[in-house]
Amino acid sequence: MSLSPRVIAFLLAGLISALTAVFLTFVEGVTRSMLFVVAISSLIVSFFLILYAIEILVYREVNKLYKTIHKLRIKDFTISRTTIIKNNNPFKKLNDEIFVYVARKQKEIEELRRLEQFRREFLADVSHELKTPIFAAQGFVHTLIDGAIDDEKVRDKFLAKAAKSLDGLDALVKDLVALSQLETGEVKMHFETVDIYQITLDVFEQLENTAHARQASLKIKSEQPGGILVKADPQRITQVLTNLIENAIKYGNNGGKVVVSFEEEKKQYIVQVRDNGPGIPPEHLNRIFERFYRVDKSRSKERGGTGLGLAIVKHILNAHKSKITVMSKPDKGTVFSFKLDKAD
Template structure:
C-alpha cells in the first residue's frame, strides 16, 4: 500500500511537470490535459515496473532469507514461500527483532567473557598459592641441607598438605568438566532418602565433632521416602552441604536436615545457624571459586568448587537447588529429588511383603 502511494506521488509529480512545460509553450488546455493523462499513465507504469523489478522483488527476497535464517531452515526454501502483501513492513519488523536478538547475544557473550576472565584469574590464583608454598618449603629444606631435621619434617608436612590441596583442586575440576560435558552419567536407582541421610550423618560425624557442631535429623522423618536418583552422587551433594555448614557455621552450632513432601518430589533442606550470607552474594554462590569471605575461606581450605559441583549434580538429575540466607541467623540449602511413583494396587491384587 505504501509502495503504491509512493508510485502515485512520483507519477503525479512527473505528469504535472510535463504538463506545465507543455502549457508554457502551447498555451492550450486541451493539450495540457492530454499531456497530463499520457505522462501520468506512462510514469506510473514505468515507475511501477522499475520499482517492482529492482526494489520490491529484492526486498521480498531479503525478507524471505531473514525469515528462513531465523527459523533455521534451508535457504532454498525461501524462493518458494508465499509472503505477506507488505514485505517492506515485514522486513522492518524482522530487522528490529533481529537487532534485539543480536543485542541480547552480545550481552550474553560479554558476560561469558567476563566470567571467563574471572575464572582464569581464580584458577591461576588457586594453583599458584599451594605451588609457591611447596616451592618455598622445599627450597628452605634444600638450603638448610637437612641439618635441622625437625624443621625439615615440619616443612615436609606443610608441603604435603599443599599437595593434597592441589590434588583436590584437580579432582574437582575434572569432575565439573565431566558433569558439564555429560561424560559422567547419572546412574538412577531407587533408594530411601531417609536411610541415606542417616548414613551420611555417620560418615561426617568426626568432622562435626571437630567443628563442635550438632547434627539434627528429626524422628518424624523416619517414615521411608523412596526416590529415584544416583545414590553416590546424592551422597556427595549431602556431604558437601554438611561440610560447608560445619566450616562456615558458628562454633557450637547446629546443622539440621529436613524433608518435605512435594507430591511427586521430595525437598531436602540443609540448615545451619551460622553467620549467614549477604543477599548480594546469593546469586553467585554456586559459581566456581566464588568466595564471600576470601580470607576465611582460604584459611579453612577446600577447592572452592564444592557448591558448583553440587549444582551440576542436581541439574544433571533435572532437578533444582536453591539457597536462602539471613545474616546473623543462618543459611538453608534446598534441593529436590524425584520420588518413586507408587503403584496403586487393583482390588483383589495380593500385597507383596518384604
C-alpha cells in the same frame, strides 16, 4: 534537497494530470471546461493515491526500520516470530526479518563476550588457586634442601606442611576435573531408587569428626519416619549432601546446629540443609554458586575447601533436573534447598 512525501505526491499527480489533459485534447468534442474538470479531478485523485502509497507503504515502513535499528542499538529484543509469518507487507517482512537476524547475532556476540570474560576470570582464578599450594609446598621442600632436613623436628614439621599443601592441590585438581566433566556432560548420571534418609545418616557419620571439632550438632527432621525413597544417582547425591552439610558445619557458629529436613510433596521431596550460623550477606547470594567465589576469603582459606563445592552441587542437581536455591539472613542462618523426584 530532500523532498517530503506530499511534495513528491503533488509533483507526480501534476504530471499525471497534465498527461491526461494533453491526451484528451486529441479527442474530438472535448471542451476546455471538461479538460479543466478532468485535470483537477485527476490531480486530486492521483495526489491522494500517490501520497498514500508513499506515506503508508514506503515512508512509514522505512521509519520503522530506523526505529528497529534504534531498538537494536539499545538492545531491546522484543519481537516474536509469529508476527513475521502473519505479515503480508514485504516492507514489514523485511523490517522484521532484519530485526530478528540482527537481534540473534547481537545475542550471539554478547554471549561470546560473556564467555570470553568468563574464560579470562576462570584462568585467573585457577592460576591463583594453583599458585598458593604449589608455592607453599615448594618453599617447604627448598627449605629442607637448603639444610633444614638435618633437624629432625623441623624436617617432620615441614614435610607435614608440604604434604598438606599437596593434598589441597590434589583436591583442587580433582574438583576441577569433576566440574569440567559435569559441564561437558562426560559424567552420566546413573539414576536408581535410593534412600536419601540413609544417605544423610551416612554423611553425618562421615562428618562426625568435623562436627565434633566445631561442637556442632547434626539432626534430621522428617515428616515420615524411616526410609525416604527418591530417584537419584547415589554417588552424586551423596556428594551434594556432603558438600552442603560440611559447609554448614565449617561456616556455621561454634556449637551450632545443622538440620537436614525432608518435606513430602505430591511427586517430589523437598530436601533442606539448614544452619543457624552467621548467614550470607544479600549481595553475595547471587554469586555463591560461581567457581572459586568465597563470601569471606580469609575464613574460607582457613577452613579449607577448593571454592568449587557449590558449583559442583549446582551442576549435579541440574543433571537431576532440579535446582538449588538459597535463603539467608545475617545472624539467623542459611537454608539450601532442592527437590528430588519420588521413586516409582
